[in-house]
Amino acid sequence: MTGNPGIIAAPQPSTAAATAEQAVPTGGGDDGTAPDAALGLAAAVRRSAELEEAIARDPGRFQVSTGDRPTGxxxxxxxxxxxxxxxxLQDLGVGMTVVIADYQVLTDRDVATRLAEHVEELVLDYLAAGIDPARSTVFTHSAVPELNQLLLPFLSLVSVAELSRNPTVKDEIAQSRRSAVSGLMFTYPAHQAADILFCKAGLVPVGQDQLPHLELTRTIARRFNHRYGAAGAPVFPEPEALLSAAPLLLGTDGTKMSKSRGNAIALAASADETARLIRGSKTDAERHISYEPQTRPEVSSLVLLTALCLGRDPREVAEEIGGSGAAALKAAATEAVNEYLAPMRARRAAHAADRGHLRRVLREGNERAREVARTTLAEVRAAMDSVF
Structure with missing residues (x-):
């Protein structure tokens, strides 16, 4: 899934009243069709601030689900x-479910042939970053058949045109550089809706560009409830957007940082490798360092990376470096990044020494996720009158 909206949070089932209190009118039709227009950006920003306040007041009311595709x-x-x-969010006390979307990399033959290795590397990155398997459920798509069974009724609720318009599908098609698109790739949006809805997620932290993706999940939930749900008792919530203020970091070549583009600084990179990559990062011809993301994106991205690692304002960082030039900026970035990543590297090395532990994390997470998915699938089958 990176391409997946990212983080999905929802009040737990015991907080149905709170869920209703948090609901935002969408303007959807009684026939389960999508609303005429998505929430305006200003309204979404205001709503996100309200949701963050609610999480801060009572984090235990919320359940988070997120995930990535194991592609490196x-x-x-x-x-x-x-x-x-x-x-x-985990450290605040919010529950967390993390899906490793191994089924969604079957479209990439090179990745699929090293799937077990990629899955273990992803678990290592999670643990190194601070994901705690005692508080977070980490599982794989392929180990939870009940989640994947939701894909069939969900696909019956969306058209081919709606799938093809999805930004995730468009991006995957563009990056695949293939003349033909597999059926699996085409179903990504519905599969990701299953990732969100199997645990009754009600909040999805996303970037502004991912709002159209979330709308398809909302559409699927709405149409399922209209077709199969009892009056006043919807089976699925329509998840709300929690706008993310995630910074955009550029890769070493000045384009979006991406595994597939080979321009990324991996969390697992050594200190020397990190220094080499930052030294080779693209900047510009102007000596004086400033933070101007619109007009100086490459320089500003390095400034931002340095500031994030130092916990400082990027404008202050740029002002300090000033006329010292790109070499000084890259030196500051290297020092800040290596110091920030040092504890993660130590945790990663410790976990990598016990591969059996990685498998235990997955095995226990798979069992917990299946329990949740079984309950949801049973409810879905009852609503569809398909219990035989």
């Missing part, structure tokens, strides 16, 4: 984009 080691863009926030 996670990098700094992943960490500051999603992992850091997951750990923050």
């Amino acid at each position: 080691r996670l990098h700094l863009g992943h960490y500051f984009g999603t992992l850091h926030n997951r750990v923050r």
Whole structure:
């Protein structure tokens, strides 16, 4: 899933009243169709602030679900984009479910042939970043058949046109560089809706560009409730967007940091490798360092990375470096990143020495996720009158 919305939070079933209190009118039709227009950005920002306040007041009311596709080691863009926030919510006391979407990499033959290795590397990155398996459920798609069974009724509720318009599918098709698209890749949006809805998630932290993706999940939930739910007793919530303020970090070549582009700084990279990658990062010809993301994206991304690792304002960091130039900026970034990652590297090395522990984390997480999925699937089958 990275391409997946990222983090999904929902009040636990015992807080149905709170869920109703938090609901936002969407303007959807009585026939289960999508609303005429999504919430305006300003309204979504206001609503996100309210939701953050609710989480701060009573984090135990919320359950978070998030995930990634096991396509390689996670990098700094992943960490500051999603992992850091997951750990923050977990540490606040919010419950967490993390799906490793191994079924969604079957479309990539090179990745699929090394699937076990990629799954273990992903678990290592999670543990190193601070995901605690005692408080968070980490599981794989392939181990929870009940979740995947939701895909069939969900697919019956959306059209081919709706799937093809989904930003995730468009991005996957563009990056695959293939003349034909597999049926599995086409079903990504419905599969990701199952990831969100199997645990009755009601909140989805996303970036502004991912709001259209969330709308398809909301549409599936709405249509299922209209077709199969009893009056006043919907089977699924319509998840709300929790807008993420995740920073955009560019890769070493000045484009979006991505595993597939080979321009990322992996969390597992050594101190020397990190220094080499930062030294080779693209900047610009202007000597004076400033933080201007719109006009100086490459320089500003390095400034931002340095500031994030130091816990400081990027404008202050840029002002301190000033006329010392790109070399000084890269030196500051290298020192800040290596110091920040040092504890993660130590945790990663400790966990990597016990591969059996990684398998235990998955085995126990798979069992917990299956229990949740069984309950939801039983409710779905009862609603569809397909219990025989």
